[in-house]
Amino acid sequence: MVISTQAAAQSPAVRARSRRSREEELLVWPDLVFVEFISAVLFTLSFTLLSVLIDAPLQDRANPAHTPDPSKAPWYFLNLQELLLHMHPALAGVIVPTVALAALAAIPYFDRSLEHQGEWLATPRAWTMTAIGAVVGTVGTILLILWDGQKHVVLWARLTGHDVAEWPAKLNWLRNARSIQNNIAWPESWRHIPLGSKVLRTDLLGLPKVDLDVNLPAVLVEQVIPVSFMVGLPLLLSLVLWRLGIAKTRRDHMIVQFSGFIAVFLTLTISGTFFRGSGMELFWFWDVKPAVS
Amino acid sequence: MVTTERPESRPLGDRVYDAIFHNYVWRSVFRSGYPNTPRNQMLAVATNVFLHLHPTRIHRTHVKITHTFCLGGLSFFLFLGLTITGVLLMFYYVPSVERAYEDMQRIQTDVRFGMLMRNLHRWMAHGMVLAVLMHMMRVFYTGAYKPPREFNWVVGVVLLVLTLLLSFTGYLLPWDELSLWAITVGTNMVGSAPILGEPNRFVLIGGFDVGASALIRFYTLHVVGLPLLAAVFMTVHFWRIRRDGGLARPL
Ligand code: HEM
Numbered sequence: 001m002v003i004s005t006q007a008a009a010q011s012p013a014v015r016a017r018s019r020r021s022r023e024e025e026l027l028v029w030p031d032l033v034f035v036e037f038i039s040a041v042l043f044t045l046s047f048t049l050l051s052v053l054i055d056a057p058l059q060d061r062a063n064p065a066h067t068p069d070p071s072k073a074p075w076y077f078l079n080l081q082e083l084l085l086h087m088h089p090a091l092a093g094v095i096v097p098t099v100a101l102a103a104l105a106a107i108p109y110f111d112r113s114l115e116h117q118g119e120w121l122a123t124p125r126a127w128t129m130t131a132i133g134a135v136v137g138t139v140g141t142i143l144l145i146l147w148d149g150q151k152h153v154v155l156w157a158r159l160t161g162h163d164v165a166e167w168p169a170k171l172n173w174l175r176n177a178r179s180i181q182n183n184i185a186w187p188e189s190w191r192h193i194p195l196g197s198k199v200l201r202t203d204l205l206g207l208p209k210v211d212l213d214v215n216l217p218a219v220l221v222e223q224v225i226p227v228s229f230m231v232g233l234p235l236l237l238s239l240v241l242w243r244l245g246i247a248k249t250r251r252d253h254m255i256v257q258f259s260g261f262i263a264v265f266l267t268l269t270i271s272g273t274f275f276r277g278s279g280m281e282l283f284w285f286w287d288v289k290p291a292v293s
Numbered sequence: 294m295v296t297t298e299r300p301e302s303r304p305l306g307d308r309v310y311d312a313i314f315h316n317y318v319w320r321s322v323f324r325s326g327y328p329n330t331p332r333n334q335m336l337a338v339a340t341n342v343f344l345h346l347h348p349t350r351i352h353r354t355h356v357k358i359t360h361t362f363c364l365g366g367l368s369f370f371l372f373l374g375l376t377i378t379g380v381l382l383m384f385y386y387v388p389s390v391e392r393a394y395e396d397m398q399r400i401q402t403d404v405r406f407g408m409l410m411r412n413l414h415r416w417m418a419h420g421m422v423l424a425v426l427m428h429m430m431r432v433f434y435t436g437a438y439k440p441p442r443e444f445n446w447v448v449g450v451v452l453l454v455l456t457l458l459l460s461f462t463g464y465l466l467p468w469d470e471l472s473l474w475a476i477t478v479g480t481n482m483v484g485s486a487p488i489l490g491e492p493n494r495f496v497l498i499g500g501f502d503v504g505a506s507a508l509i510r511f512y513t514l515h516v517v518g519l520p521l522l523a524a525v526f527m528t529v530h531f532w533r534i535r536r537d538g539g540l541a542r543p544l
Contacts, residue, residue, distance in 0.1 A: 025350040029334040032351055033344065039363050040370055047374070047420065051412030058401065061394045062473035064502065071474035073482075074464050076422050076457060080482060090490065093482025105450040107433070108443035117436040118354070118541035130434070251436070258433055 070280050078272030079265055085280055086148050086177060087226035096230065100261070111254040123251050132246070133259025136237055141267040144229065148176045149282040177225060181217040190216040234260060346531050348539055355540045360435070364428035368456075369527065371421040376520065378414040386466070388512035390505045393468035418460050425456045437541035445533040448526055455523045462515035465508060476511070477503050 026032070073081050083092035116122035121130065146152065150164075153175055157164045167175065172183035196212035203209045234257055241247035247256060274285040313319065314326065328337040335349035354360055385404055386396045400407035429449060432438060438446035465476045480503065484494035499506030534540065 024353050026353055026356055027331055027334050028338045028347045028349055028351050029328060029344070031356050032347060033338070035356060035358070035363075036366060039366065043367060043370060044374070047413055047417055048409075050416050051409055054412070054416070055401075055408065056412050056415035057471065058397055058467055059469040059471050062468045062470055064473065064504075066470070068470055068474055071478055073475050073478045074461060075419075076460070077479055077482075081478060084482065089482060089485030090487050093484075094486035094490065101450060101454065105447045108438040108440070108446045111438075112440055112443075114439055114544060116543060117439045118543050120360075120435050122436070122543070126434075255434075262430065 069278050070276060072272070072276075075269065075273050078276075079268035081280075082145075082268040082272035082276070085276075086144075088222035091223060091226060104261075107254060107258065111250040113249060113251050115251075121255075123249070123255075125246070125248070125252055126255055129247060129252050129255035130259045132237075132241065133256040133261075134263045137260035137263030138267050140233060141264045141271075145267075145271055145282070150176050151282070177221050180225070181221040184217070186217045191218075346535075348535060351539065352542050354542060361540070362427070362431060364424055364431050368421055368424045368428055371417045371424060372523065372527070374417050375414060375421065378410050378417065379516065381410050382414055383516060388466065388508050390468065390508060393466065393508060397467045397469070418463060421456055422460055425453055429453060435541065439541065442533075442537050442541060445530060445537060448530045448533060452523065452526050452530060455519055455526060459515065459519045459523065462511040462519060465503070465511045466515065468508065473503060476507065480507075 072078060080092055080097060083096060086092070121127055153164055153167050156162070156167065173179050175183065193214040193216060194212075195214050196209060200212060237260065238247065238253050238256060241256060242253070247253050271282075274288065275282055277283040277288040325333065325337070328334040338344045338347050338349045382400065385400050385407065387393065397411070400411055402408075404410075432446065432449065461476075461479060465472045476498075480494050480498050483497060484490045486493065495501070497507075497510065498504075499510050
């Protein structure tokens, strides 16, 4: 078959591969067809049972004049909605998901090793890599969310017996991401960089004028910092693991990155689903009230 | 005395079996009887239009539940289940701002088994998103994306996107508060993209706000456009599995 010639060109291991041994094979009828049939029956039964027990929600008729608080997207997009709270909407809503999907699709083109395919976590160090990716991804995301929610300020207040408002003014810029923009004395001219009227002189070409007035601190907070976290931290993790000799092969790095991605994805989804209440503020999930409109 | 040998009368079970499975009509549908030799079993798989998605033989390890956890198969199964329940819901649902919500209520209260159909459709939709995500994880952790399966992984990513879009477009249809605001939040994200965001959002919801034209667009995508696309990509996905020599296995 075509594939075996293609694979054979790549690895001596493949060249040595013996022809499929017939003893290792089962007949699809009955062995596989039977398993498929049984699973289809089981899943039909369990979904029917679920549907008898739990009704799908139907709220009041849609009313554009009433905005429920919080208004949330479906759960599998709440990860993006959570991101949206921390960065520029274009980044959270479009660029990050696009880049993430492209990176996901590119995995097989980075890691082209052939060893240990078709077995669960069979490469050496696979479990370690999964654990590292999962732990770093989860803990890192939680810490970042807490920081942007000013929870370190709350913690400091609790520990030292102060009030939250007493956080030293000098450290105000450390309250959360936005405070880097608002609580640092940026030169006023940085807040309005008239690219439109000074640099991008489209009007000279007879085109409409571009109204581009760049607010540098805002760009820093909404775009530069989030991007450097999202790109830099995963790269840093891989770099550290590589220098320490913990991750050795591309498959190792792929496992760390993929596990980290899944962990971040899940943490963001859980945070957006269970820990965001009125005004999309952080709450303990037992304090999160259902949306009111 | 002459004794003639009378044929032994056959047991009742056999005769019923014959009457059911060896009659002219049955035979016109299934040309052969139960395949009970390896040769016939392979032929049964290879010559049946539904079963021939499968190979005739399969490696021992791939039948183990813990190898795939049936997740790809489950995704496909849920897709079929969603198609069936979806068609039934379509009988009663009109995608207009005036009727959509009332139709949902009617489905729940007036239509026999309507609530069950709606629940099944909803829970299977959530289940499919979960199943596809978990299927992707199983493929990753078994290293099954490696050559020659790179492209099938890419096809899989497209299927993941289509699954999410199918679920998302369905979310608007009940036209209750949840759907309106979920879609508003979701499409606002699209609108925030640089340059192309606003025009894209406008095309997607057919206006500046989620309203009547958004409903009909989402409905059309949900019941025709996206399922067709998904079916096409699933066909490619399954075909590639066969062309890539079945599921991945250790060298
Ligand atoms: C609607 C969505 C999908 C359906 C119905 C589907 C269906 C299937 C089925 C039935 C199999 C056979 C083995 C198994 O059951 O695990 C399979 C294998 C495979 N799927 Fe999917 N899949 C979907 C989405 C995806 C996604 C999101 C990915 C990855 C990003 C993916 C990548 C693969 C690959 C690479 C294989 C070959 C696995 C191997 O050789 O062991 N699929 N798919």
